[in-house]
Amino acid sequence: MSWRAASWIAAVVVAAGAFLYGALDEGPPKTNADRVRVLAEDFACPVCAGQSVAESDVPVAREIRRQIAVWVDEGRSDAFIRDQLVAAYDVDIDYNPSGSGITGLVWILPLLAGGGIAAVVVVMLRSDRRSAQDTPQPPMAVRRRRWRNAAVWTVAVVVVAGAAGLLVARSSGSRGTDGSITGEIRVTTRELIFEAQRRLGEGDMEGAITAYDEALELQPSSAEALTYRGWLTSRRGDLDTAVEYLDDAIAVDPAYPDARLFRAIVALDQGDGSGAASELAVFDSLDPPPYAEELLTQARVRERVTETRHAAVLQVVDGLAAIEERPAFGETALGVDDALVAAEALAARGDLLDAVQFLDWVLESRPNDPDVLASRGWLLVRSGDPELLAVGVEYLDTALAAEGSHAGGLVYRAFARSQQGDVDGARTDLSAFDALQQQPPDLVRLIEAQGLRDAISG
Amino acid sequence: MNSGGRRRRSLWIALPVAVVAALLVVVLATRDSALDRRASSPILGGLAPPVVGMTVAGETFDLDDWRGRWVVVNFFQSTCVPCIMEHPELVEFDKRHSAAGDARIVSVVFDDTVENVREFFSAHGGDWPVVATGAREAAVAYGVTGVPESYLVAPSGVVVWKQLGGVTADGIDDVIARLSAAP
Amino acid sequence: MSNAALGSAAVAAGLGAALMGLVVTGLGLTGHLRSWGRYARQLTFGMAAAAVMAVVVMERALITRDFTVKFVADNGSSTTPPVFNVATLWSALEGSILLWALVLCGYAVAVAVKFRARGDDPMLAWAMLVMFAVSAFFYALMVGPADPFIAVEVPPGYDGPGPNPLLQNHILMAFHPPILYLGYVGFTVPFAFAVAALATGRLGEGWLAATRRWTVAAWGFLTFGIVLGAWWSYETLGWGGYWAWDPVENASFLPWLTGTAYLHSVMVQERRGMLRVWNLSLVIATFSLTILGTFLTRSGVIASVHSFTESGIGPAILGFFAVIVAVSLALIAWRGDQLRTPGRIATPVSREGAFLANNALFAAFAFVVLLGTVFPLLVEAFDGRTISVGNPYFDRMTRPIGFALLFLMAVAPMLPWGGEGRRPPTELLSRRLMVPMWIAAAALVLSVVAGARGWAALLAFGLGGFAGGAALRQILLAVRRHRWRGLVGRTNGGMIVHLGVVLVAVAFAASQSYVRQAEFDLEAGQPASFAGHEVVYVGSAVVAHENRTERVAFVRVDDAKTYGPAIATYPFASQTIGIPSVRSTLRDDVALAVLQFPEEAGADRVILRVTVQPLVVWLWLGGIVMALGTALSLVPSRSGRRQPTEAAAVEAPA
Secondary structure (H helix, E strand, O other): OOHHHHHHHHHHHHHHHHHHHHOOOOOOOOHHHHHHHHHHHHHEEOOOOOEOOOOOHHHHHHHHHHHHHHHHHHHOOOOHHHHHHHHHHHHHOOOOOOOOHHHHHHHHHHHHHHHHHHHHHHHHHHHHHHHOOOOOOOOHHHHHOOOOOOOOHHHHHHHHHHHHHHHHHHHHHOOOOOOOOOOOOOOOOOHHHHHHHHHHHHOOHHHHHHHHHHHHHOOOOOHHHHHHHHHHHOOOOOHHHHHHHHHHHHHHHOHHHHHHHHHHHHHHHHHHHHHHHHHHHHHOOOOOHHHHHHHHHHHHHHHHHHHHHHHHHHHHHHHHHOOOOOOHHOOHHHHHHHHHHHHHHHHHHOHHHHHHHHHHHHHHOOOOHHHHHHHHHHHHHHHHHHHHHHHHHHHHHHHHHHHHHHHHHHHHHHHHHHHHOHHHHHEEEEEEHOOOOOOOOOHHHHHHHHOOOHHHHH | OOHHHHHHHHHHHHHHHHHHHHHHHHHOOOOOOOOOOOOOOOOOOEEEEOOEEEOOOEEEEEEHOOOOEEHHHEEEHHHHHHHHHHHHHHHHHHHHHOOOOEEEEEEEEEEOOOHHHHHHHHHHOOOOOOEEEHHHHHHHOOOOOOOOEEEEEOOEEEEEEEEEOOOHHHHHHHHHHHHHHHH | HHHHHHHHHHHHHHHEEEEEEEEHHHHOOOOOOOOHHHHHHHHHHHHHHHHHHHHHHHHHHHHHHOOOEEHHHHHHOOOOOOHHHHHHHHHHHHHHHHHHHHHHHHHHHHHHHHHHHHOOHHHHHHHHOOOOHHHHHHHHHHHOOOOOOOOOOOOOOOOOOOOOHHHHOOOHHHOOHHHHHHEEEHHHHHHHHHHHHOOOHOOOHHHHHHHHHHHHHHHHHHHHHHHHHHHHHHHHHHOOOOOOOOOHHHHHHHHHHHHHHHHHHHHHHHHHOOHHHHHHHHHHHHHHHHHHHHHHHOOOOOOOOOOOOOOOOHHHHHHHHHHHHHHHHHHHOHHHHOOOOOOOOOOOOOOHHHHHHHHHHHHHHHHHHHHHHHHHHHHHHHHHOOOOOOOHHHHHHHHHHHHHHHHHHHHHHHHOOOOOOOOOOOHHHHHOHHHHHHHHHHHHHHHHOOOOHHHHHHHHHHHHHHHHHHHHHHHHHHHHHHHHHHOHHHHHHHHHHHHHHHHHOOOOOHHOOOOEEEEEEOOOEEEEEOOOOOHHHHHEEEOOOOOEEEEEEEEEOOOEEEEOOOOEEEOOOOEEEEEEEEEEEEOOOEEEEEEOOOOOOOOOOOEEEEEEEOOOHHHHHHHHHHHHHHHHHHOOOOOOOOOOEEEEEEEHOO
16 A cells, blocks of 8 residues: 555545544533524514514514523424414514425425536536537437437436425425534423433432533523522532522522522521521412422421521520610610510410510510510410400500501401400401401411311301 | 527527526516515414513403403503504593493503503503513514504404504594494 | 706716717727727726716715705715715715716726727727616616706705714725625626627637636625625624625625636636637626626615615616626527537546536526525515525525535646546546645544534535645645745636635634524623623713714623723614624634613613624635735736646646
């Protein structure tokens, strides 16, 4: 083998190797933003002259781009997006002419023309070669044979080129994966999230994290992927990173219950009771789906929130109690909410008297605060002692006198009245509560848990 | 003979080219200007695409709940001058039909902020639902090309009329009267 | 005398000169006028003087803001910056026709002067007749439907709207149209000589030799004009694109395709006397397509960003197109008997075989582009439906042709001309293509190492390396033998043009395949990292210019320079346009465009579109290399017609 042949083989092997590696290797996946851009280039801006949705900056083009982004994030197929846009804006929004009917000609004609041109070139080469031996006057039979040959060849070229054209036209209607030079779109965020959930179900936490990371690569704004990536991170013990993920998820979709729930749990793990409580409040306002509620119950989130908050606030209160000259409530850093939690905490510890005294101390600074009044009343009502119950009702009356539609006051008094046997009074309070525009979820839960409605309905 | 054959052959080539060129010229000569070629909307005559979302007042809205009435679906933007100009007409239309409740208006925000829209309505009047979230889906589903743009949905739920640009109360009423009269 | 009256007089004089030129050359051809040549030459001078006069008057009117000229009232403005004030001439229909006429008259003078030694050659007379006829047509347009010098009364204190904001925010706008016109109009000269050859029956290689340089020059201008147009749209439109298969872009691309085919096939006729009809057809098609393009741009039939406002000149131009095609076809049919030549192609694997394949590919390319451009009109005419044909169609249909052309670019320059009894030159090819093949392999390895994936782009890089290697090899061999003279002349210049084409092709494939784009909503001081770059939104400022107010977003890219994409509001046109800003390096471009400054109290926010595209700069470099190569190919090589790097002579097999 000569050195030249060897060199050729080497060059071809190197080139083919590099080409095949690069062509077959899956590069980094296209992100959703890339898909949106590719798709937007395939549609005409409906009000512009000759500009695509990607190019134009008129409001319509912008809105269509954003809608395409929404569809892509939802994991819709190219065909779906195309159908939606064509249904609303008619076929001329689609820069990809359909392969069927008269429009299919635009795909077929170039192949026919190409076949024709190729045939002409071949004929030129052949006839030139033949003309060298041409007699000036070929006999009739030869000419007839030439005509027949020409006809056969023409038909053959038309058939072959036409068939090829039909194939191209057939594949044109579906915006296939190689519909553009930018390459194919392999997976969607939704598929990756599904994959992650499957792995999680198999207990493969690392695999799930990888899948979520891939999903986030595609669509950095996927609230679901961010949330679960954050949740899994927290399960691995890296709470700070988890908080970052979850806060991102909440920024993307403030109304995603899962993110709120996990954020609350992570806050608990960090010992941040009030942060957890506020996330939990948002979670409750979101009308969470049953599986989230279940998870909530399983993880004893409410209980832990209460415990954590109580623990935190008790520390402060005990600290205050230890000081000899206790300052007035108004001079401390405590807010009314903290005070209410503290009273609950003291009561839960069994120090009912301490709790009541604590609230009295608060009332010195805030004499007419309906929240404090109602809370003090409720403490007494819950004591079970009939005398204290009567005093409690008085406090509740005062609270409701200060604010007629105080939700807590109404519910607590309904309980008190029902215990006193005043069913009608309890009903009145409860219906007043029901008429409120907003019913705090914890009160609703309280009513359900204690079976108040059943108690006063009969 | 030979030269005659060649001439014939060049004629054979020139003729089809001439025919194709002539055809092209005829087609080009008979085309209207591109600006005049606005296709009518493909959603006309079909079931109205959904308008579902939250209004700027924070309530949910679903166009299907209004089945049985004439509904004007109006796409607008608070900063667009024609929208400001058409608004009194919408107010007038709403006034005419609010008592009978036979026709209603729903406005859909197009590429605008909720604050702007609230200000717009408090400045120019009108208290029909204004859909804010879900507005883009609706705009793209109706094939909105610019604002203002209005669609009339018949009691049967079919889109029967489309108006690019501002509407007038009388104009909509005429359309309703015409379509109601037709069998 | 008012500008309007002066301009109208100049246009009328130009039309008169053109018509007289027609008469004089006509009389010369029929033998009634002996020294027609001198008169014709003087009439071209007159015609050109009239055009210069008209342009000078129009520029004076634009610069002095003489709003009594309707064109100035419609398109001028007291606040337009000076450079764009001059460029306003070609920012609207009437002025663009005026520019066309000026360039055409320039070519007419050049032809008349260059060929004055030919005396009373009827071939020259016919060519001049065609030049006069085309000039007369354009002057007639300006007298009739596209009159740039209509006088109007404007109220005192009137100020015009100025040109479309998009046409007055980038310096390339001052160069792109004139250079494109130099290309378009330049094809009138070979067309005139082609018609002359048909009319006189002198169908040999004489007319080819006469117009070779003219054609190359026109092609060079057209090429550079198209690249400048792409550059302009990349710099001003802000979505990272430079070529959108817009009908008007296609209209400029079509004559380029047929012109390029002609530049190659003409060598077959020069060398072997073949392809006479084909070459004539290509020249005629090129010129006809420039006119068709003019029609598409100016009639309003096709929706395009580049369209001028609707006007009544559409039918006139379409009629002119029809006349050109009809006359040319009739002439070809009439001369059919003389157009066949005895030359023959002995083997397909030869230089002429490659040129034939090249022409087949370019013809198919042109067909695809033409069909895609006019297809919506055809469907509407026959079916009544409106459809669109765009990016996906053109990408899919032209990509294979592009690959095949790159392959031919590598192989064809290595092939020897065919001759009697030559066998396929396998041995020769394996020797000559060795280096290009290694360069192709190196290009592929390099691309894969650099992270390039996907078969389409890699194929383009590999073939690009192959073709580029072939061109480089030829250039180096020529320089080694002839020193600097190895860079000039048609063959060597052509190889340099090939290098430019390879640069453009590689840049096209890379930027189309690996473009990344994202939109960011940033607050002042907030960074965003994307595709290996970090951008920081520093803050914004409002800058008032005479004709516009810009709100500029200051964006620092990769901790280095700060760029200032902006949104400009032109109060007069009540139009808001984005002004993108691009950080370019040889490796990749970071293009920044402000989409919106969201209104929100107390926050400085911006919605920024960031487009990262590799190798975009190579496109412009490629364009410059192509222009340079064209210029070098116009420099006469030492031995006249002989090709100095005729490789076959250098390294004929022993």
